[in-house]
Amino acid sequence: MSYVVGYCMGNIAVQTQDIIKVYKGQVRQRARALDGLTLSVREGEIFGLLGRNGAGKTTLLRILTTLIPPTSGTASVMGYDVQRDALKVRQHICAVLQENALEMFLSVKDNLTTYARFHSMPSHERERRAVHVMERFGLAEHGSKKVMDLSGGLKRRLQVAKVFMVDKPVVFLDEATTGMDPIYKRAVLDAIREQARSGRTILLTTHILQEAEELCDTIAMINRGKIVALGDVNAIKAKATSVFEVSITFEHLTDDVVASLHALAPMRLEQSGTSVVLCVNGVETHLLETITQLSRRVPIAHLEINGGTLEDAFVELLGPAEEKKT
């Protein structure tokens, strides 16, 4: 099942066409990391790639950053083919890879300036930008420390801070905020938004769906190397057509009412006092009938029914049921 929602406006910054990637040793098993993946990302867009572990997100980013070639299909960044014009592609991108990538023996400041030097930034600009970036990401007091002496969270912050040293038009972020505390995660998200507003294209992967929901203009959900849903957040949420989040406050709550709610086989159920929030996957009329029956047994003080969250859509589109189908 594949959904395509919305349409492209403006210039295309990143494009893939029928990308297939089969890793060595997997050919006989016919296991494909990417299986005919096609997508387009517009300039200035924040594009989120979501999927379970092993869905193919990192493989796609590795192809787009010219680290590995696709087995077949084409991919381009700012109009340059990732295989034929790999150097041109690298001149237009910067990337935060999933693994930490730091010079352990160098100081925080030297990591930033060395990175900028590789991106041909003039000396005075490197120094000025390093001071600004260190202040923004809370690294100023650690500027002269060697990276090997930093905590894990600080290392990740530095890793992400590097891409804000340079002004490349396309930024790839592979689970960039993983391991960051909420305050600096917020600073990174703000910085990403700011960069997108200035015209940079951001392509990111994340497992934090709330982050994707508030940040991304467009989301692609990937499963087993294929896109299963593509569109803006609301469009993706709408894919979970049979998922409802129901909040009910009863005047009093009895065990048999709770048992009746459990009988709906909710995807999640949270109970607090006489209030219950449950997420169910089912037919709307059946759900309403059940609630009506419950209201006859125990009066309902408050009732609210909403569509599912992005997480609900994620679970419905990529969860165990979909896994069985594939």
Place this chain on the structure above:
Amino acid sequence: MNMILAVLYREYRIRATSFVWMFFDLFMPLVYLLMFGIGLDKALSGGIVSEGITMSYQSFFLAGVLSMACFGIAINTSYGFFVDRDNGIFYEFLTYPMTRSQFLIGKIVFNCSLAVLQSVITVSVGVLVLDIPIRWPLMTVALVGIVLGTAGWFFFLAIFALRIHRNDIFNTVLNVAYFVLMFGSSMFYPVDTMPTWLRTLSLFNPLTWHTDILRFATIGFGSFETIMAEGIAFGGFLIVSFLLAVHTLRNAILR
């Protein structure tokens, strides 16, 4: 050019963070020559004889210590791939705006510069303190040999460093390479005094070719015809290693 300079600068910054590294980078071959060279020269008392020529062991060993320095620098640099991979920076480098060749060349230019500096220090002290009779007119050839030797060994070992992803396996390869290549060469002793099987092995060993070239260029030992043949063979070894290293870097980055 900017990219090669950026790689050079990065290598320099890392080395400059440790005084111990700087000491070993610059003085290790000299310390080897002064300790091992002098010790063995005293043990041999009358010097060493090869192809009917008698010379002090330090004179003989000077070329050995220079080729060992090139080999050692190449081993350290290729091992650096593992450190870079552990630190994650290796893959990030490959997304920087430079070609794979520029990356390799930047690394090798830095290490060749280091090898030349090491050699100048070692030869100077060898002449001034140990009275080694250097053949000065061929010193340029020696320096070229040091540069090409370092490059050749780096490219050769980089192929293994890039293909092998497990640290323990790469360490084993390095240990075997150290043991077989160094002791199966003319680095420590003359080839003509070796048993036949070891002599045969050493004749096909690029470390023997490299050491012989440096020995000819520093103290004038060896026949010109043999050195030319060994020079051509080492040139072939260098070119093949470079092409294979670039190919490996392009195609076998990630499994």
